Amino acid sequence: MTRSLRRYHAASWDEPTIMELGRPGRRGVVLPPVEEEIRREVPDATALVPERARRRVPPALPELSEWEVYRHYLRLSQQTLGMMGVSLFGTCTMKYNPAVSEALSRTAEVREVHPRQHPETQQGMLEVVHRLDLALRELSGMDRFVFQPGGGADAAYLQACITRAYHAARGELGQRNEIVTTIQAHPCNAATAAAAGFTVVTLPIERDGYASLEALKAALSQRTAALMVNNPDDMGIYNPHITEWVKAVHEVGGICFYDHANFNGVMGRIRARELGFDACMFMLHKTFGAPKGGGGPAVGAYGCAEDLAPFLPGPLVVEHEGRFALQEPDGVGRVREFLGNLPQVFKAYAWVRAMGAEGIAEASDLSVLANAYMDARICRIRGVTRSHPDLDTRRMEMTRYSLETLTRETGVTVLDVQNRMTDFGIDAFWLSHEPWIVPEPFTPEAGETWSKEDIDEWLDVLAHVCEEAYTTPEIVRGAPHNQVSHRIDPSGLDDPERWATTWRAYRRKHGA
């Protein structure tokens, strides 16, 4: 090693669950007292609840003082590594979530706005929605965006709903019941298509790292309702035949959805509409600087061309002479209540303005550069190979690697390496969606946020751990050693006799 690795240890408070804390009678919050006049007029609240609908036994919730609750959750937050170290979690585009938009999203003008307020009283929110809509139109070439979907998967689901409505309007839905995707597209595409009632046709990956145009054409027919696909895919491979794909799908009457989960490396370089796509999706909690919250609140911003716009869910924000109103289209209704996670929309808008066209283009450049830089070093690490080793084209903003060699030679698996890296404060890397086409996969993505020094640190740790696999494999297999807790034993997680998703169940099954 040319430099010493960080001597890190996670905070480990050995903190009990909240269910085990407190003493009867303690209060964490009290409410404004009900005024005497109201008490006089309404002396007994219980009597106003129909007898059969009354709660008899109070809920067995913990009873704690304010500081006890606060400190408990501060401790748990400290026991969350996340981005505090270096997180290069591929496909999720870990990036800085600017403090200014976080701070402003906590003002009453965001928090205390009710979604059913008259539009005249929420012009600021509606203007933010409209302005981000315009920005995403420019980034994609689409004609209109909505922010109702609560995540990328929900945007895919919206596409499935719009696909239904579009073909139903033509009287063809009964016949067009297939959605085509690839095994390398995010699982949500296949899953939402199936949940919406379509039969899923999944194309395999071929030699070049993507499905072949021939395989696609063979799958297409008068039954094809839509294509749902990522590009570049989760291995960072850009499909150069994508325009022919779109053409082929259109020729049989299907519509084409571009899952732009992996947009960070192509921002400002390509636009979905110009590649022929009818709709696309951006993730505001990934590409556009809004935080992930460990899994939301998120936004799958869904944009489409004019042909599909009549099927959009409502309400839509429409601008007229600088004022904003809500309009109800005759589309698919709702995929979620209200306009969407507007604080995230607000943060994404702030990010777009802070970056500007030049900043966004630079972010793409730096993302692809960082990936190429990492690739050169990773490929020199013993035991690591790149997916599709025969493929000499460059990957875009991330690359899929395999530890198959390392596992074969040392018995150390990719999960062992992932766990061991956390001992140095490195957040878990992304492996791969199911199924694992590439054995023992991992997929780092550096994006534009992380410094070269951060990236080097990450690479040093990876190199060190791979070296350990050959010299002291037991250290890697037993990892983590410096974390909040040890590695979990997952054996009970799918066992109805042992799983316990709540304290009630835990006490019952394990006698705690």
Place this chain on the structure above:
Amino acid sequence: MAHPYMANSVATVREEMLHGAGASTIDELFAPIPDAHRLRRPLALAPQLGAEAELRRHLLDLLGKNATCESTLSFLGAGSYRHHVPAICDEIAARPEWLTSVWGTPASDQGRFQAWFEYASELAELLALDFVGLPVYSYGCAAGHALRMAARTTGRRRVLLPAVLDPERAAVIANYLGSPDLPSHLRAGQIGYRADGRLDLDALAHELTDEAAAVYVENPNFFGVIEDGIGEVAEMAARVGAELVVGVDPISLGVLAPPGELGAGIAVGTIQTLGVHMNAGGGVGGFIASRDEERYAREYPTLQVSVCDTIEPGERGFGIALFAQTSYGAREQGNDWTGNSVYMWAVVNAAYMALMGPAGFAEVGEAIVRRGTYAAARLGELPGVAVRFGEGFFKEFVVDFTETGRSVAEIDAALRKRGIFGGVDLSAHFPELGQSALYCVTELHTKDDIDRLARELGEVIR
């Protein structure tokens, strides 16, 4: 000049990285994208606001155009509610460790996993149900998933929904039921309501056959009315082998009977009322809970956190249960789908429920009933104004303005000029109620607030 969000936005660093990558220009790294695919001009976006000071000013200008339910006296509810959010909930939600996190491992992000388990555990106590999944996007989405779960547990394809249903939520559910043109479609029957605003059990008895996968009931229902016959509905559903899915607002469960005790196999509801701000609609989130039986557990679309062992004897860990049945594990073979949801709110919910405790939930429930009853009495005294459905409501009640000769829209417009947001207009979706509005009163409405509403309304309708 280097951009503050991009550490490598420095010429010398870029050069070092290019050198390391074995490339001479950044453009050559984009070789995989064919020329014909490329945008040939710079993006035309609004000008960059690179200085935080100018960005902040611009954003504040925009936000200044919003009125809020803090500066305006609001009686809006219907799916988004203004309750007290303890300051600790806000502080917890702002902690960057989990706010910016994505996935981690159960050992390295143990704190977040534990907080999620606590969310489920506390909710389970409120619901009197033992199995709780991580939250979904919203109440409507939770109801949609739950009805699909019921279709799978029963193998049947018809669900019965109440006519008294938030149109916003109903539209979400409708999508989850699918399309009649496709074979997986779930047919929906609608159960009307009685003169007292409650589910019409006679109508239910007529519709409820052994074709039904599920009966869906909400408590309180969309009109705020407390359903008092859910136990009977449970028996009726059980007789034909249908699931009972009950939708609840958990903030009511200090005073209202938990769905687990009323016979619900599955319960759903909102989590916004447990310490999450309205956020212009961005505060919504939903939960799915059930009895801890395989019949239900194996049909969840969500991830859930379970206690488990670690490799260290005596140490408690937390892991994801039943991953393989999700869309992450099984793509289109999985149960519906999952993905990013509203997990940050689950942490906030956990803190909220711990702060409230059993006494807090009892008190908030009683305060809401009292204040609401007082408000209904004041409004009911106004000439031409009638409160529909009488006593036995929670947080919301229907105010009928038909006899005033004014439309709800006119009344709301006049109230707005007086600094009040009136209740949600029901006239378009429930024409049988004439010019009615749904008024919402929570623990935050003081007697003065309510008296002011009554006074201003009295003047508006005069």
